[in-house]
Structures are given as structure tokens and as C-alpha cells.
Amino acid sequence: MTNREIRFAIVGCGLMGERHAQILQATPGARVTCIFDQDLERARKVAGDLPVCKDYEEVLRREDVDAVVLALPSFLHVPYGIEAARHGKHVVTEKPIALDVDSGRNLIDTCRAAHVLCAVISQNRFADGNTALKRALVTGDFGKPVLVRGSVKWFRHDPYYTESDWRGRISGEGGGVLMNQATHTLDLLLWMFGYPNAVCGLTANTRPVLETEDVGVALFRFPGDIIGTFEATTSAYPGFAERVEVHGQQASCIVEKGEIIYWEHSAKLPKPNPPEFTPPTPNLEPRYVLFQRQYRNIIAAIQGEEELLVKPEEALAVVAVTRAIYENQAETIPRPLTLTEPG
Known part of the structure; x- marks a missing residue:
């Protein structure tokens, strides 16, 4: 249609809002035209001359x-996104798309009715290791996976939560580590292996400053009888790189922080x-590269040149699975276990 500047x-001018502003200002085809935050002083610091x-x-x-970037507390993504769509603006929102499935579907439907795009930031899909593993799965080069694992073992000090009026609160996040910090890795599992046929989980709150879980695990049965496990916490000192592991009878692969650190194939495939990907713009900070890759696709999609690589329905599926973990706690089905010492 057109390749005009978007x-x-x-x-929202917290850490992520400032980051999005810097990325877009460095990305060809994009221009930041204004800034808003309810804290006007914070907005002015991010805005500079804008x-x-x-x-x-x-x-x-x-x-x-043309488009709003919602770098807001999670509970504001849907209402702000719906208002933007009703005014004919494309919506780019940080994760999660919503705190529950119904409100997320409302946002998607409103955007569709207004003929605007709804894009959800899922930058980890654009990491070299994740895209390479996905390609090997799609082409069949990997073979049949039988066991997969996602792991997010980070550490957040208490002030990360106590200095915020929404983090670690049910009303603000709709959940804890599973809904917020670990959602990108769960997204990778669904992107690679599909929507699970069955899910159960366990969660725990080990920190008095939180209303939500800081530890969560889940067990999945993916299509094709692939068994998956998922573990997440913000209480694993000192913090470790997130991982995706995939194992099968022909190959095994481990991706850590978006890079393949282990690959072994029975047929010696490389x-x-x-x-x-289009090379990043000069002097772009390395931590922004994945965001810029996704933004290039979002810009092209708004221009009508490409399809969105991350569909909003996929982002909503992550919310649905997260809610299923919360609602299908293994301990809600008591199974008494009697242990006896070996005689």
C-alpha cells in the first residue's frame, strides 16, 4: 500500500516506555511524535524536545x-488499547495483552472492527537461537520432539515490587511471575509446540511483600504427545539466564538467552x-536489537507490506494458558500419598 513513515x-514513561522511545527513534520508517505519562515530569524527562x-x-x-505504544502497567493495556482503536489508532502493547481472556478478546475485536492493527511486543521470538530452533522444528530437521522445558529463574529484590503501585498485586498484574516476567518464555513454548491439550501447575508465594506468586511450575501435554515442563521464579538468587530445552530421539537443543548453546543431532546435521534479519541501525544498543526486529515487522504491517509475525490471538493464547495454570493447580485434586520405609 504505502511505505510512508509511521x-x-x-x-507510559517508565523503563519500558523510555526504551521504546529510543528504539523507535533509531528505526527507519518510524517517528515518535509525542509522549504521554500521567506523571508529566517523568514524561518531560523522556520526551526531550518532543x-x-x-x-x-x-x-x-x-x-x-498513527499508532500508540502502550508501555503501561498491565491492567491498563486493554482500556487504553480499546480507546486508541476507537480513535482509529493502531495499538502496540507491551505484554501481557490482557489480564484475562475475555478482556483481551474485546481488545482484539475492537481493533479488528476499527480496521487497525493490534500488536503485542514479543521480542524473544526474534532472537537468533529461537528462530533457528523454530525453523528446525518446522522443516523437520530436528525430528520429533518428545520432551521440552522452559525455564525462567530470575531474581528481583523486594523494592522492585514495593516501589511500584501495581507489581506483585492481583489488581495490577492479574498474577505474578507467570503472568509477567516469564510470559515471553511461555510464548516461545506455544509458538514452537502449539496450544497444549492439557495443563496443570503449582504456584507459591514465598515473599510477604507480594499478593501474587513468585514461584510457579506447570506441566503440559502438547499436540503430538510432546510433554513439556515450565518453571519460573523471581526468587532465585542471583538470577539465571532463561532457557528453552528441546529433546527428541534424533536431536537435542538448548537455547539460553536467545542463543543456541547446545545442539547435537544423531545424523550430524549442523x-x-x-x-x-535486516542489520540493526548503527550504534543501536545490543539489548534493543530484538525489539527493533519486531518493530520493523510492525511498521511494515501497518504499511500493508507484511503480515504481523506475532498475531494478537497468539498473545491471548499465552494469557489463556497462564490462567489455566492458575485454575488447574495440581493440589486442587487431592491424591493422598502414604510413604512407608523400605523393610
Whole structure:
């Protein structure tokens, strides 16, 4: 249709909002035209020379805004996204798309009815190791997986939660580590292996400052009888790199922090290669590269040149599975176990 410049408004000026502003300002085809945060002083610090809007309504009235980037507390993604769509603005939201399936579906349906895109930031899908493993699974080079594992063992100090008015709170996040910090790794499992046929889990809250879980595990049965496990915590000192492990009768692969650190194939096939991505813009910080890869796709999708690589329905599936973990706790089906010492 057109490759005109796409004009973005940054909504929310915490750490992620500032990051999105920097990435978009460095990305060809994008321009940040205004900034908004309810804390106007914080907005001014991020904005620099850019206009600062006094309220969200001003953002939505601006004719030089094609899309809003919602870098907001999780519970605000849906209401802010729906309002943007009703004003004809494309919606780019941080994860999770919603706190529950019904509200997330409402956002997707509203965007579709308004003929605007709904994109959810899922930058880990664009990491070299993850895309290479996905390619090996799709082509069949990997063979049949039988056992997969996702692992997120991070550490967050108490002030990470206590200095926020929404983190670690049911009303703010809709859950804890599974809904927030670990959601990208769960997204990778669903992207690679599909929507599970069965799920159960266990969660625990080990920290008094939280209303939500800081430890969670889940067991999945994916299509094709692939068994999966998922473990997540923000209480594993000092913190470890997130992992995806895939094992089968022909091959095994371990991806750590987006890079393949182990690959072994019975037929001696070489480690798979990722697709060729457009090189990052000069001087872009390495931690922003994956975001820019996704933004290039989002911009092209708004321009009508490409399909979105991360569909909002896929992001909603992650929420649905997370809710299923919460609702299908293994301990809700008591199974008495009697242990006796060996005679």
C-alpha cells in the first residue's frame, strides 16, 4: 500500500516506555511524535524536545499519531488499547495483552472492527537461537520432539515490587511471575509446540511483600504427545539466564538467552541457522536489537507490506494458558500419598 513513515505516540514513561522511545527513534520508517505519562515530569524527562501531551485524550486527538505504544502497567493495556482503536489508532502493547481472556478478546475485536492493527511486543521470538530452533522444528530437521522445558529463574529484590503501585498485586498484574516476567518464555513454548491439550501447575508465594506468586511450575501435554515442563521464579538468587530445552530421539537443543548453546543431532546435521534479519541501525544498543526486529515487522504491517509475525490471538493464547495454570493447580485434586520405609 504505502511505505510512508509511521508516527508513534509513547504512552507510559517508565523503563519500558523510555526504551521504546529510543528504539523507535533509531528505526527507519518510524517517528515518535509525542509522549504521554500521567506523571508529566517523568514524561518531560523522556520526551526531550518532543511534545508532551497533558492527557491521553490529547494523544488520541492528534492527527500526527498513527499508532500508540502502550508501555503501561498491565491492567491498563486493554482500556487504553480499546480507546486508541476507537480513535482509529493502531495499538502496540507491551505484554501481557490482557489480564484475562475475555478482556483481551474485546481488545482484539475492537481493533479488528476499527480496521487497525493490534500488536503485542514479543521480542524473544526474534532472537537468533529461537528462530533457528523454530525453523528446525518446522522443516523437520530436528525430528520429533518428545520432551521440552522452559525455564525462567530470575531474581528481583523486594523494592522492585514495593516501589511500584501495581507489581506483585492481583489488581495490577492479574498474577505474578507467570503472568509477567516469564510470559515471553511461555510464548516461545506455544509458538514452537502449539496450544497444549492439557495443563496443570503449582504456584507459591514465598515473599510477604507480594499478593501474587513468585514461584510457579506447570506441566503440559502438547499436540503430538510432546510433554513439556515450565518453571519460573523471581526468587532465585542471583538470577539465571532463561532457557528453552528441546529433546527428541534424533536431536537435542538448548537455547539460553536467545542463543543456541547446545545442539547435537544423531545424523550430524549442523546447528540450524536463523533467518537473515535486516542489520540493526548503527550504534543501536545490543539489548534493543530484538525489539527493533519486531518493530520493523510492525511498521511494515501497518504499511500493508507484511503480515504481523506475532498475531494478537497468539498473545491471548499465552494469557489463556497462564490462567489455566492458575485454575488447574495440581493440589486442587487431592491424591493422598502414604510413604512407608523400605523393610
